[in-house]
Amino acid sequence: MSGNQLTDDQQQITSQLQALLRRRIQIDGPMPFSEYMHACLYEPELGYYVNGLSKIGAGGDFITAPELSASFASCLATQAAEVFNAESFQRAAGCDILEFGAGSGRLACDVLKALDQQQSLPDHYLILEVSGQLTGLQQELLSSELEPRLHERVQWVQSLPTKFSGVVLANEVFDAFAIERFTVEHSEIQRVFVDYVYHDNSESRIAEGGTAETLGGEYSVPEDGCFVVTTQPDKRVQEVVENLQSSLQQTFAPGYTSEYCESLHPWWNSLADVMQQGLILICDYGCEQASYYSPSRNEGTLRCFFRHGVHNDPLVYAGVQDLTADVDFTALTQAAVDAGFELEGYTPMTQFMLGNDVLQHHQAALVNASEREQIAATGRLKQLLLPQEMGERFMVAGYSIGLQKPLRGFSLADWSRLL
């Protein structure tokens, strides 16, 4: 990564965030990895999703399904329309869409256009976004691309509405939730922490705090020391990991490192408090628990994205690189069911899109396109559909409350039994 020079803005943000993290570690001791990741992503003004730097698209760090092809939005719209038009759906109680983490706004824009064409518009399209910078981009895009009669349905909200009925969308949002990391040392389960060590060792707390073992990688050296990964035993983490091992009927081998997400239950519980009827569609990189914790996946799923490159060192570029971990769809589903939702289906992206007429949407969108545009658009669609690209690495799960209807997105293949 040595060829990746930071811009002045990036350098300023990462230096400020690293200074803050160093100070916290000096005061409180080694920081649980979950807190470190949360700060890197969400620290006010400095975190990756909060600071003003570019993230999505060619000038950012990653690209998402709605940015690749509008057919993705058309498929989600087709699925939403089926719900809105179902006999069991009480439109009078409200018929809205709520999108979590709307990125550039591309998905919102294209879903509204597609629902308009399908004559199934929602009353409102609510966006709950944590990033001020992305909210600004969304507002710009939606006001420049949507006709006023569509644009007037869009509202940005700071928290969940008090009542909600309709369809909830979350595309690549759960993989941005901070995760707790663990590792097995000898046969002991350890919680992963981040510490800061000084080169002259004068102020190192590692001797008191943990084992000073780094889990691989060379770390950047801000100021006169560097961030390192350390470990400590922790009752809560041990309990969670022991439960995982017993439900998987497997013992993680020494050296096995992975993660889990503590925010799933709170997220579903708060949605259950307000949601009266409808469908929640979660689209993300991930898999079922048995694959997530397969013995060969012994370094976990945490990945770092910086300028479209992927690497596995979360300790560099704090605040200017994206940190993401795959979704454990079994844990996600357990938390949804515990909160009172029903699992409607779990299927790879390809099957979900084929079940929602992706090929027809794609053809319709290209009617007036030049041959060159058709080739480019078909290439981008392939990225979504081919199994080795996003097709089978990217999953869609649907959860419902108060719906009695099999859904077309899960009609071609439903892998729920794997969860």
Ligand SMILES: C[S@@+](CC[C@H](N)C(=O)[O-])C[C@H]1O[C@@H](n2cnc3c(N)ncnc32)[C@H](O)[C@@H]1O
């Ligand atoms: C990887 S981007 C995906 C953006 C968009 N959904 C797309 O597919 O292009 C993650 C999005 O989720 C937002 N986000 C992250 N954590 C969130 C949270 N806890 N609640 C709501 N939005 C969140 C980010 O600001 C960003 O808009």
